[in-house]
Amino acid sequence: MSRGTSAAFNRRFAVGWLVAGFVFLYLPILALVVYSFNDSPVPNVWRGFTLKWYAALAEDHELITSLWLSLRIAFMTACGSVLLGTLAAFALVKYRRFTGRTVFSGMVNAPLVMPEVVVGLSLLLMLVSVQRALGFPERGTLTIWLGHLLLGLAYATVVIQARLGELNPQLEEAAMDLGARPHQVFRLVTLPMITQSMLSAWLLTFTLSLDDVVLSAFLSGPGATTMPLVIFSRARLGLNPSVNAIATVVVVVVSIGVIAASYAIARAERRRQLEMAEAARH
Amino acid sequence: MSLARIGALGPQLRGWFTGRRLVIGIPYFWLLVFFLLPFLILAKISVSEMETVHFKDLITYSDGLLRLTLKLGNYVFITEDELYWRTYLASLKYAAATTVLCLAIGYPFAYFMARARSSVQPALLMLVMLPFWTSFLLRVYSWKGLLSENGWVADALIAVGADHLLAAAGLIPAAGKLMHTPFSLVLGMVYTYLPFMILPLYGNLAKLDLRLLEAAADLGATPWVAFWKVTVPLSKAGIIAGSMLVFIPCVGEYVIPELLGGPETMMIGRTMWDEFFSNNDWPMASAVAVVMILLILVPLAIFNKYQAEAQERGR
Numbered sequence: 001m002s003r004g005t006s007a008a009f010n011r012r013f014a015v016g017w018l019v020a021g022f023v024f025l026y027l028p029i030l031a032l033v034v035y036s037f038n039d040s041p042v043p044n045v046w047r048g049f050t051l052k053w054y055a056a057l058a059e060d061h062e063l064i065t066s067l068w069l070s071l072r073i074a075f076m077t078a079c080g081s082v083l084l085g086t087l088a089a090f091a092l093v094k095y096r097r098f099t100g101r102t103v104f105s106g107m108v109n110a111p112l113v114m115p116e117v118v119v120g121l122s123l124l125l126m127l128v129s130v131q132r133a134l135g136f137p138e139r140g141t142l143t144i145w146l147g148h149l150l151l152g153l154a155y156a157t158v159v160i161q162a163r164l165g166e167l168n169p170q171l172e173e174a175a176m177d178l179g180a181r182p183h184q185v186f187r188l189v190t191l192p193m194i195t196q197s198m199l200s201a202w203l204l205t206f207t208l209s210l211d212d213v214v215l216s217a218f219l220s221g222p223g224a225t226t227m228p229l230v231i232f233s234r235a236r237l238g239l240n241p242s243v244n245a246i247a248t249v250v251v252v253v254v255s256i257g258v259i260a261a262s263y264a265i266a267r268a269e270r271r272r273q274l275e276m277a278e279a280a281r282h
Numbered sequence: 283m284s285l286a287r288i289g290a291l292g293p294q295l296r297g298w299f300t301g302r303r304l305v306i307g308i309p310y311f312w313l314l315v316f317f318l319l320p321f322l323i324l325a326k327i328s329v330s331e332m333e334t335v336h337f338k339d340l341i342t343y344s345d346g347l348l349r350l351t352l353k354l355g356n357y358v359f360i361t362e363d364e365l366y367w368r369t370y371l372a373s374l375k376y377a378a379a380t381t382v383l384c385l386a387i388g389y390p391f392a393y394f395m396a397r398a399r400s401s402v403q404p405a406l407l408m409l410v411m412l413p414f415w416t417s418f419l420l421r422v423y424s425w426k427g428l429l430s431e432n433g434w435v436a437d438a439l440i441a442v443g444a445d446h447l448l449a450a451a452g453l454i455p456a457a458g459k460l461m462h463t464p465f466s467l468v469l470g471m472v473y474t475y476l477p478f479m480i481l482p483l484y485g486n487l488a489k490l491d492l493r494l495l496e497a498a499a500d501l502g503a504t505p506w507v508a509f510w511k512v513t514v515p516l517s518k519a520g521i522i523a524g525s526m527l528v529f530i531p532c533v534g535e536y537v538i539p540e541l542l543g544g545p546e547t548m549m550i551g552r553t554m555w556d557e558f559f560s561n562n563d564w565p566m567a568s569a570v571a572v573v574m575i576l577l578i579l580v581p582l583a584i585f586n587k588y589q590a591e592a593q594e595r596g597r
Contacts, residue, residue: 014394018406021391024473025413028424031434035427044432088309092593098306102590107313109589110582113527115534117551118571121558122320125327125568150316153309161593182301204415211417213537218558228419235423235541239430247420254416262408 029251036244043239053245060242063230070210070227073141077148077209078202084149085156085201086194092157093164111154120218123147127219139221147215152205159204163197164190192272196265203261207254321575328568329353337565356569366553366570370577373550376464377532380471384479384528385521387472392483392520393513396490407484414477422541425470429460429542436460462544470542471532479524486520487513519588526585530578550574 035043039050057063088108091098098104111119127143130136137143167190175185213228220229227246234240329352330337342349360366395406413421428435439445445457453465460466490513498508514521536551543549550570558567 014390014397017390018394018398021387021476022409024387025410025476027434028421028428028473029413029416031428032420032424044427044430084309084312087305091306091309095302095306100310104306104310104313105590105593106586107317108309109586111317113530113582113585115531115536115551115574115578117534117536117554118324118574119317119320121554121567121571122324123316125564126316126320126323129323146316153312157309165593207415211419213419228417231417231419231423232537235419235426239427243420243423247417247424250420251416255412258412258415259408 032244032247033251036241036248038241038244041241043241053241054249056242057245057249062225063227063242063246066225066227066230069141069224073145073148073226074206074209076145077152078206080145080149081152081156081205082160082198082202084153085160085205086198088153088157089161089164092161108154108157111151112158116151116212116214117218119150120147120215123150123215124218139219140224143219143221144216144224144226147219148205148209148212151212151215152208155208156201156205159201160194160197163194167193196269199261199265203258324568325572327565328356328572330565332563332565353565356566357573359566360569360573365548369548369550369553370573372548373533374577376468376471376547376549377529377535379468380475380532381479381525381529383468383472384476385525388476388479388483388524389521392480392487395480395484396487403488410477410480410484418474419537422470422474422538425466425473426461426541429466429469461542462547464544464547467539467543467547467549470538471535474538475528475532478527482523482527483517483520486517486523490516519592522584522588523592526581526588530581530585533578534574 036053037049037051038046039052040047088104092101092105092108095101123146124139124143127137127139127146131138171193172185172189175189176182180188211228212226213232216226216229217232220226231243231246234243326340327337330340331351331353340351342351395403395410398406425435427433430436439448439460440458445454445460448454448460448465449457453468454460454463494512494516495508498512499505503511534551534554535549536555539547539549539552540555543552551574554567554570554574557563557570
């Protein structure tokens with residue numbers, strides 16, 4: 001085989017592998033969407049097009065109530081995670097030595113991989129112990145939020161830390177040399193440069209919280225059922241067209257949101273870099 | 283204490299609460315209370331005795347006797363009962379199989395992504411991330427449909443006769459039955475965790491200095507040799523990070539075995555869930571969880587070490 005054909009073969013093989021991988025990743029999403037329009041009570045058997053499952057969603061009070069709760073928890077989780085994650089990322093990037101730094105970075109990273117059943121159970125046992133001693137917190141929105149925050153903190157820290165690590169420390173040093181106080185350096189120099197990663201972290205932790213089943217199952221109480229818990233209890237019983245309809249709505253909303261947000265973030269980032277280049281020339 | 287001295291305490295206190303102390307202290311304290319302390323309580327409850335709905339205290343004092351009562355019964359039961367340790371072994375086996383398959387699919391995928399034209403790379407990255415943003419629960423649920431009777435994937439596999447191969451390999455009990463088998467379980471886990479393998483590998487391979495490969499070629503290495511002797515060793519950190527990101531959560535996975543697994547594919551996350559929610563045996567569930575933590579302790583340490591090193595290099 002000559003070098004040219006072998007290179008062409010390699011190229012085709014690479015493209016084929018990537019296409020096959022993306023088909024694998026997207027096939028289930030496509031199937032969810034297609035079957036949400038299926039006019040048949042029997043799943044997997046196509047009987048023509050319908051929108052009745054979407055119409056049924058509007059009447060589905062269990063689902064709508066749980067969606068509101070999920071959105072509220074996700075919003076609070078995302079805000080809390082970014083706040084704590086920014087602090088944790090700062091601690092890890094700016095302060096190279098402090099007592100217990102290894103333990104700290106271990107505790108930040110462990111929730112990324114720790115099986116959720118373990119995190120959920122142990123957090124629940126602690127909260128129950130606290131509740132028996134102090135009389136609060138009741139299991140419900142607050143306890144679910146605490147659990148999601150733990151997971152969100154880990155993800156937010158990783159995202160923000162990656163960005164902070166890339167920054168050129170000379171910019172902050174220059175600001176300090178020009179007489180800026182530490183909080184001014186943070187507000188005027190560091191913060192604008194990490195805003196992009198903070199927004200990404202916010203979106204990521206928002207979707208993580210909106211999606212979580214296991215932590216919510218352990219930490220929820222009577223009356224605090226999140227949307228994934230409702231979906232999970234239906235999915236456990238078998239295939240259910242209402243789940244397909246919710247899924248399609250979720251897929252469409254999240255895709256539009258993520259693509260729009262990434263586009264906006266990328267554009268803001270480009271503009272900022274242009275401004276910096278412009279400033280550097282003067 | 284005179285008033286003047288109390289007044290002087292103010293600035294002193296303010297001096298103690300420096301920016302540095304707060305930046306480190308707030309998240310540190312948070313994690314100690316909500317991450318580390320719960321594990322200690324978990325360990326404590328795993329050796330506690332249940333008294334209707336309350337736990338007995340571990341340390342009691344009466345008649346001048348200080349007693350420490352540890353109920354090790356749960357641990358004895360886990361080691362002696364065959365069902366438990368077989369479930370642990372099965373969980374490790376399924377997690378390992380998932381990790382190997384993710385690496386086999388994900389490494390070439392990440393490699394080809396990193397070698398694609400730089401103008402399309404952001405789009406490819408976006409495409410890998412996007413399913414990861416859409417609900418994991420719904421995507422796993424969708425496999426239920428795809429693998430059930432008349433499902434797209436089930437039909438395709440049966441049409442090409444792949445079900446006979448899978449049945450011969452012992453991954454499904456009989457040809458034609460794909461759902462609720464070890465096959466559907468591992469497929470679901472590979473599907474869910476593949477992006478966790480691809481992303482760190484891509485991050486690693488995209489940074490690879492291509493001049494090293496040119497140098498290898500100049501020194502007479504074929505592309506295949508250069509790949510094994512240069513690319514793979516240099517991407518070791520990505521391989522380890524990706525493998526741990528897949529392996530550790532898979533060991534304790536609950537949702538995927540519950541939706542896609544069957545009665546014979548017991549996994550430890552599911553056992554623990556049942557002990558807690560069905561049997562209401564909190565000490566037993568805690569003991570199962572403690573043993574699970576011990577099993578993943580070494581992979582966890584490796585993950586933390588590589589994660590910390592990657593973060594040190596990142597700056």
